[in-house]
Amino acid sequence: MTPEKKQQIFVAGHQGMVGSALVRTLSQNKSLQIIVATRRELDLTNQSAVRHFFAYQHFDQVYLAAAKVGGIHANSEYPADFIYQNLMIQNNVIDAAHQTDVQKLLFLGSSCIYPKFAEQPIQEESLLAGYLEPSNEPYAIAKIAGIKLCESYNRQYGRDYRSVMPTNLYGIHDNFHDQNSHVIPALIQRIHSAKIADQKQVEIWGTGQAKREFLYVDDMASACIHVMNAPFAQYQQMTATLSHLNIGTGEEVTIQELAQLICDVIGYQGKLIFNAQKPDGTPRKVLDISRLHQLGWQHQISLKKGLAQTYSWYLNQQGQLRTV
Template sequence: MQKNEKIYVAGHRGLVGSAILRRLRADGYENLVTRTSAELDLREQQAVRDFFAEQKPDYVILAAAKVGGILANDTYPAEFIYDNLMMEANVVDASHRHGVKKLLALGSTCIYPRMAPQPLKEEYLLSGPLESTNEWYAVAKITGIKLCQAYRRQYGSDFIAAMPTNLYGPGDNFDLEKSHVLPALIRKFHEARQKGEPTVTLWGTGKPLREFLHVDDLADAVLFLLREYSGEEIVNIGVGKDISIAELAAIVKEVVGFEGEIRYDPSKPDGTPRKLVDVTKINGLGWSAKIGLREGIESTYQWFLDQVDKQQIRGLS
């Protein structure tokens, strides 16, 4: 990618998109195009076609998606499948119609079968039933992968798809009702320290294993793949190693400075025992994650504190 070429980042205000923008700017890319959802509804085909006809981007990074947890997926299945399908179909097709040089679509490891062997290899896609709690989102993201593959096969379009593992970092969601485990732990321990509480109780046993990739590492991988990879096969992006929730909680507790006791409530669900991606492929291409977990948690907590100071996180002062 030349520094003066136009790059459109769809979903630039989210955790992923904002990190990609930061990285592009840090690398000297200045011809960047963004639109908020209010400015451009990616579900509207004609609006997307008009935008591409006007802007004529050279590169497209598709990080826009409707996302949410188990409750949201269960409550709004129609929106999760429809909104994501329409966004992907419109952006991929418009990219083809208007001669985009390269498109990278970001998916999620929820595309893999519920009972797939660990670690998750790219070839496990469509080898078994999906996890029922997020199948609406997963089906839409799988369709996005297949769109990229279909346009590559029929038209020779250089469209690629990458599947990141669990992400965290600046810009994360710290709402306890909607956040993922790592930002939820940061907020719980922070609030407990602020209130002087003697204990923090966490759901489950603490035994499940999870992998965590800093969003700035993901942004680094995205640029690497745009520069170095062209193929129909999907590519996992991850660290290649996991950690138990109990070990993770101990690190967060120490970083935040909470001095009380951690307790577990085994009556609450643990979720999937393990979720780790196989990163043999991307490592073989020459990329690997660089940000250590403790280092990443420290920087994320500092960002969280900065947002608290700016009163950008609800319910905290």
């Protein structure tokens, strides 16, 4: 008896935080064959290379997690890189999927697609309802274009290309760059260094009162797979005229509470000093995830557990951390 043919799943961006979590989770299903390609093997900004790659492989599903990402500093310094590279990656992968008759694709966006002053918690309907945060507008516009590209292929060609917008993500394989990292890896690195150096206090930018929502990356992978494989009729019912779904926990903490949790995980006994002369950023940012819950998915990993797992991984990766 010939073995049943495995489904061919392409994960674009498998070396990033989300992509690697997708590969870890999908690999547990032995009926799937996971296909990946490094940047050296496949330049996703090269249209002809991407088309040739897709034509040769014959994928059943595509997870588009590849993107140029970074914090406020990186977005401010390299706006042309952020909009150009992300547009090229998205356009090439989504169109190549269509040209090779891939019916199912999941595009990963970012909560920065929403207006700077969107009503909280942010509903999917808030897309294009106001001005974006200027510091990451080029990146956000690229992500909005990706959502609309998927929506347009669905409308014109009957494809099933879905989009998900995650809240702030963290976890293993995060970026610990001094200037380009996001808040959790930055705080882990700063507080860990203070503990090692026996510093009596750590300064943190802002008042500490800004509120944020955080999702552990393995929960993000689980949500992506759930959304990708949800029955079409059920997904259509949840999204209605929308073209994307929010992914998050629905829970929020202040930066002060987050920093104290990280201190508890690391075992740092010093004092936290909040510098109110530095910016807080948006006072509050949390996603409305009621549609995701109706679709049957909820997060499993608490913030404290996720932080502990991230710190444990951080300790084991000294000298090998991603810092780009």
